[in-house]
Amino acid sequence: MRDTPDPKTLPLLLLDWYDLHARKMPWRVGPDDRRQGITPDPYRIWMSEIMLQQTTVATVRDYFQRFVTRWPTVAAxxxxxxxxxxGEWAGLGYYARARNLLKCARMVVDVHDGVFPSDHDMLLxxxxIGPYTAAAISxxxxxxxxxxxxxxxxxxxxRLYDIHTPLPAAKSELMxxxxxxxxALRPGDYAQAVMDLGATICSPKSPACEICPWRAFCAxxxxxxxxxxxxxTPKKPKPLRHGTVYLAQREDGAWLLETRPDKGLLGGMLGWPGSDWTESAEPRPLGTPPVAAEWQKLTGEVRHTFTHFHLILTVMVATVPKNSAGSFVPRNKFRPSDLPTVMRKAYDLSQI
Known part of the structure; x- marks a missing residue:
């Protein structure tokens, strides 16, 4: 037997639990802070929500701290x-988020005088900012x-309602x-509380049902x-693509890099010149080298998985003369950390 879920009782039980067990987040104003009159900063909430899209809290923490330290306000x-x-976003993935981050910040400054709108429809x-992010900020x-x-x-x-319709078809029912x-009372704390419940108690593989504040109501x-x-619903197998990247270093230590087009995968990020990524039977040098040189194929390969496909890159390296044409970044200004993960893997392979 279980108790009948009561829309009034369940939120109160969860908020009582949250007041004692809320996770500490660098962007969060916790229950104790709220009691002291501290209110959330919409800029920090927006920043965290964009970063947390398809990314874990553990990964986001350091990125968030770096961003708000370097740019403490939306105007900055x-x-x-x-x-x-x-460059600061490099390694966090889903790089369209970084491009939209800048577009959004500039619109908030230009259109809303540097203040995030509190109106849900304006946020959209x-x-x-889509429906999920607008709801979270609101x-x-x-x-x-x-x-x-x-x-x-x-x-x-x-789990609470024992719903067996598979995702994504179940989304409307779950919503x-x-x-x-x-x-209506403390909806912001409640939103964070139910997310915390799923992250810490109602976990995917080993739910701690005996200490769940909703255990008596869970069907x-x-x-x-x-x-x-x-x-x-089972996902379709990801296809495998192959490509080639060319790592050219001048005799003075400068590296040949390019900024990828704004649209498309890794848009706006620094990267190595290279071929298109195509489905083929096996890895092999593809494309045309960016400069004439004695190119050498490295032993080993770069493997990386994106949302919709797996990728294997062949890495070609060469040392080129000081007068070589192209967009070279001096040795003292080149930071491997500015590269997206797949490009940094190619650099790391070249350093072995």
């Missing part, structure tokens, strides 16, 4: 050089009653359940199906 970020922001008009930054449905919340709802529980716990949920 809006005034930053594109290359500097893209900003670059890079709830967490402005304490408005909006429902945030991320992977953690989907899992909690699927309806989540919306029904979202309270999946009652039927013993919690480990199975949420169900997901």
């Amino acid at each position: 970020l809006a005034a930053a050089e594109d290359a500097e922001v893209m 008009k900003l670059p890079g 709830a967490i930054a402005f304490d408005q009653r909006h429902t945030v449905l991320d992977g953690n919340v989907e899992r909690v709802m699927a 309806a359940k989540a919306e029904a529980l979202t309270p 999946a716990r009652c039927t013993g199906t919690q480990i199975e949920l949420p169900r997901k």
Whole structure:
């Protein structure tokens, strides 16, 4: 037997739990802070939400700290050089987020006088802000009653109500359940509380049901199906693509680099010249070298996985004369950390 879920009781139980167990986040204003009259900074909430898209909290923490230290306000970020922001973002992945980060910051400054709009519909008009992010900013930054449905919340709802419809088809049903529980009182804290519940208690593989504040109401716990949920439609196998990158270093130590086009994968990021990435039977040198030189194929290869495909890169290296044409970055200004992960893997291979 289980208790009947009550839309009034469940949020109160969860908020009581959150007041004692809220995770500490560099962008979060916790329950104790709120009691002292401290309110969230919409800039920091927006920044964290953009970074957290398809990225773990553990990965985001250091990036977030670096960004807000270097650019503490939206005006400071809006005034930053594109290359500097893209360099700081390198390694975080999903680089369209970084391009939209700059576009959004500049629109907030130009259109909204440097103040993030509190209106949900206005937030949706900003670059890079979709329904999920707008709901998160509205709830967490402005304490408005909006429902945030991320992977953690989907899992909690699927288990609480024993919903076996597989994702993504179940999203509308899970959203309806989540919306029904979202309270008018402390909606920002509640949004963070239910995400924390999924991240720390209602975890994917080993849920700690015995210490869950909602254990008495959980239908999946009652039927013993919690480990199975949420169900997901099997993904199609990712295709394998191959390509070649060319690492040219001048005799004075400068590296030949290019800024990738704004649109497309790794858009706006620094990278090595190279071929297109195509599906082929096996790795082999592809494309045309950027400069004439005695190119050598490195032993080994770069392997990297993107959202929609796996990639294998052949790495070619050469030393070229000082007078070689091209966009060379001097040795003292080249930072491997400015490269996206797949390009940094190629550099690391060249240094072995």
